[in-house]
Amino acid sequence: xxxxxxxxxxxxxPPEAQTLRMxxxxxxxxxxxxxxxxxxxxxxxxxxxxxxxxxxxxxxxxQYGGHExxxxxxxxxxxxxxxxxxxxxxxxxGDRQSGPSILRYGTEEQKQTFVPKLAAxxxxxxxxxxxxxxxxDLAGTRTRAVKVDGGYKINGSKLWTSGAHRADxxxxxxxxxxxxxxxVDRHAGGTQFLLDLKAPGIDIRPVINLLGEHHFNEIFxxxxxxxxxxxxxxxxxxxxxxxxxxxxxxxxxDRFLVLFQMLREMIRMAGPNPDKATAAALGKLISQLGTxxxxxxxxxGMLQEGENPNNEAAVVKDLxxxxxxxxxxxxRQLFQTEPxxxxxxxxxxxxxxxxxxxxxxxxxxxxxxxxxxxxxxxLGLR
Amino acid sequence: xAIRDETRMLLETMGRLFEDKSTKKAVDAAETGVFAADLxxxxxxxxxxxxxxxESAGGxxxxxxxxxxxxxxxxxxxxxxxxxxxxxxxxxxxxxxxxTVDGPMTVGPVRASDVLTVERDGNGWRLNGTASRLPYAxxxxxxxxxxxxxxxxxxxxxxxxxxxxVSPGKNIANEARDTLTFNNxxxxxxxxxPLGDGVSRAGLYLRGALARAAMMSxxxxxxxxxxCTYAQQRVQFNRPISxxxxxxxxxxxxxxxxxxxxxxxxMGIMSLSKDLERQEFLIAMAKTRVGEAATLACEIGHQVxxxxxxxxxxxxxxxxxxxxxxxxxxxxxxxWAAKVGSYFCGIGADELWPTLTAA
Numbered sequence: 001x002x003x004x005x006x007x008x009x010x011x012x013x014p015p016e017a018q019t020l021r022m023x024x025x026x027x028x029x030x031x032x033x034x035x036x037x038x039x040x041x042x043x044x045x046x047x048x049x050x051x052x053x054x055x056x057x058x059x060x061x062x063q064y065g066g067h068e069x070x071x072x073x074x075x076x077x078x079x080x081x082x083x084x085x086x087x088x089x090x091x092x093x094g095d096r097q098s099g100p101s102i103l104r105y106g107t108e109e110q111k112q113t114f115v116p117k118l119a120a121x122x123x124x125x126x127x128x129x130x131x132x133x134x135x136x137d138l139a140g141t142r143t144r145a146v147k148v149d150g151g152y153k154i155n156g157s158k159l160w161t162s163g164a165h166r167a168d169x170x171x172x173x174x175x176x177x178x179x180x181x182x183x184v185d186r187h188a189g190g191t192q193f194l195l196d197l198k199a200p201g202i203d204i205r206p207v208i209n210l211l212g213e214h215h216f217n218e219i220f221x222x223x224x225x226x227x228x229x230x231x232x233x234x235x236x237x238x239x240x241x242x243x244x245x246x247x248x249x250x251x252x253x254d255r256f257l258v259l260f261q262m263l264r265e266m267i268r269m270a271g272p273n274p275d276k277a278t279a280a281a282l283g284k285l286i287s288q289l290g291t292x293x294x295x296x297x298x299x300x301g302m303l304q305e306g307e308n309p310n311n312e313a314a315v316v317k318d319l320x321x322x323x324x325x326x327x328x329x330x331x332r333q334l335f336q337t338e339p340x341x342x343x344x345x346x347x348x349x350x351x352x353x354x355x356x357x358x359x360x361x362x363x364x365x366x367x368x369x370x371x372x373x374x375x376x377x378x379l380g381l382r
Numbered sequence: 383x384a385i386r387d388e389t390r391m392l393l394e395t396m397g398r399l400f401e402d403k404s405t406k407k408a409v410d411a412a413e414t415g416v417f418a419a420d421l422x423x424x425x426x427x428x429x430x431x432x433x434x435x436x437e438s439a440g441g442x443x444x445x446x447x448x449x450x451x452x453x454x455x456x457x458x459x460x461x462x463x464x465x466x467x468x469x470x471x472x473x474x475x476x477x478x479x480x481x482t483v484d485g486p487m488t489v490g491p492v493r494a495s496d497v498l499t500v501e502r503d504g505n506g507w508r509l510n511g512t513a514s515r516l517p518y519a520x521x522x523x524x525x526x527x528x529x530x531x532x533x534x535x536x537x538x539x540x541x542x543x544x545x546x547x548v549s550p551g552k553n554i555a556n557e558a559r560d561t562l563t564f565n566n567x568x569x570x571x572x573x574x575x576p577l578g579d580g581v582s583r584a585g586l587y588l589r590g591a592l593a594r595a596a597m598m599s600x601x602x603x604x605x606x607x608x609x610c611t612y613a614q615q616r617v618q619f620n621r622p623i624s625x626x627x628x629x630x631x632x633x634x635x636x637x638x639x640x641x642x643x644x645x646x647x648x649m650g651i652m653s654l655s656k657d658l659e660r661q662e663f664l665i666a667m668a669k670t671r672v673g674e675a676a677t678l679a680c681e682i683g684h685q686v687x688x689x690x691x692x693x694x695x696x697x698x699x700x701x702x703x704x705x706x707x708x709x710x711x712x713x714x715x716x717x718w719a720a721k722v723g724s725y726f727c728g729i730g731a732d733e734l735w736p737t738l739t740a741a
Binding site: 284 | 603604637641649666668674715728
């Protein structure tokens with residue numbers, strides 16, 4: 001065939017991953033009171049407990065506090081935690097992308113300083129990419145860094161920064177500029193910094209989402225000083241570094257397991273002998289879920305072999321977000337209720353939360369349109 | 383785990399064979415009702431149709447998994463031969479100790495609602511009932527059917543359509559789908575045998591559904607390939623249409639559906655090494671998801687092609703007419719979806735995750 005086909009080889013989880021799964025379920029049972037539905041709870045104690053178990057930074061080198069386990073074992077931890085609704089927010093970004101980025105681009109000192117703490121669940125990272133005028137279009141970044149004696153001075157602002165109000169550090173994407181320069185060239189290379197969010201000149205303000213909850217923030221940076229040793233990678237290489245980071249962000253199963261508990265609740269409501277139409281509607285969703293899992297395990301197989309599943313990850317994210325957005329749509333066709341976020345009725349609150357959260361699934365981590373552009377490029381069309 | 387080297391080699395060999403022999407010209411000719419004997423001969427010479435049988439029964443003890451991957455390749459090239467049917471006929475026949483032939487075979491019933499019975503008649507048997515829309519029945523040298531016997535399901539071998547009342551039919555890809563009716567048809571004792579372990583009418587239906595899922599995943603791959611190739615050649619507004627974002631977004635969706643179809647079929651194929659209960663729901667999930675992808679793939683494949691894709695001359699329709707046919711065969715996706723839903727509702731909501739994730 002002339003067209004490049006994306007790779008989804010048949011891959012089975014190895015036995016050690018399945019053994020680990022049982023261990024994770026025990027752990028979840030012990031922490032049952034902390035589990036919830038699709039809230040993205042933040043709990044440093046829980047993250048430390050996971051760190052103690054060795055379940056953060058699982059594939060990282062032991063030398064830096066990692067555990068040198070397989071991509072399959074990491075996959076199992078994440079899917080079990082997501083299905084349970086575990087409070088992962090305090091370490092998830094670090095585990096998924098900040099840690100791998102530092103390991104790949106960081107200096108020896110940075111690796112030793114940050115990675116073991118990330119693996120222990122003691123350090124929370126967030127991602128400073130989006131800005132008021134730079135969402136999907138990262139080239140529009142205006143936050144700028146000026147070289148000064150002993151470091152850099154950063155000015156600008158970031159927007160939609162999830163978890164910044166509770167994070168210790170941000171990986172901040174900036175453009176290099178000259179002193180006094182306000183407008184930076186679209187085509188100038190990006191540069192990443194490991195920014196201590198307690199540094200002077202940083203003002204973090206909440207942006208309340210449509211559920212009335214505080215997840216994302218606006219960050220204002222005024223003459224924030226970053227020492228030389230907190231430059232991540234090379235000046236001007238930020239583009240390449242960020243592309244790798246986004247691939248990590250997209251290859252995780254969190255793009256289709258966030259609403260699992262709602263699917264389970266729908267099955268419970270259907271009862272043991274549903275009519276054919278109800279059974280078919282649920283069966284279609286379950287078949288989509290099973291297929292997405294199969295694809296995700298296949299991607300874990302590629303990661304395990306050291307390959308780059310950039311296109312495949314975009315495929316799974318696009319399909320996964322569609323599936324999750326369909327769940328509340330199917331739910332309201334099968335079981336009608338009036339949605340209420342804090343309702344005593346579990347289903348009414350689930351349908352409220354999932355309906356209101358649904359739009360963000362195909363926006364965060366790369367919009368649907370951007371992902372399809374990546375897929376089109378993978379097909380050789382652009 | 384991942385695809386083995388020998389499997390990869392087999393698939394490459396079969397890909398070359400189909401590319402060479404299952405050309406548009408050959409498929410067009412077969413659609414006029416002339417059996418693709420050359421293609422069949424070339425495929426038969428590879429030993430693939432009966433490869434899964436034990437060596438004692440003329441096979442090669444091949445892995446079923448590998449043969450389903452071959453069916454994907456056959457589907458990619460719209461191969462107008464009863465390859466899946468012959469494989470499954472061999473499976474049923476060998477289990478019952480019935481002879482197979484090197485020529486094309488078919489197997490049935492392929493419809494859940496058909497009723498077929500055999501009853502004793504002296505030292506022989508009498509066959510009654512209907513096998514509806516049997517694939518390639520009028521092209522088959524031997525037909526293997528599963529009928530209800532006095533105590534258990536029995537395998538029945540017919541030479542050709544062997545005395546049945548034949549009502550020829552075809553699917554919209556012009557593949558023969560013939561209805562055979564049996565009115566007290568006499569069969570010799572040697573042609574009726576109890577099924578072997580692990581073989582049943584329900585199992586045949588399941589494996590038939592998996593075969594169609596595998597073939598459909600190949601036809602969807604071909605649809606994506608044709609659509610991407612065409613979009614890069616066709617110039618409108620002074621640009622190849624592949625440069626338009628609206629077209630790119632459509633092709634990206636087609637690519638995601640293709641990937642899902644391949645992965646879903648793989649999920650079904652991989653279940654063959656698991657227990658029967660897991661095979662049942664995993665293959666049901668596979669046929670459901672591939673059927674969903676087929677519908678979307680046909681829609682987008684045609685949309686990207688514009689008018690040319692709607693012609694007989696252009697090859698796209700070879701794949702899309704097969705997808706529209708195959709998605710309905712051995713149970714349409716809504717039927718399988720209902721089975722998936724009923725199964726998981728039956729075992730209870732709390733068993734969903736443990737069951738999906740069990741080894």
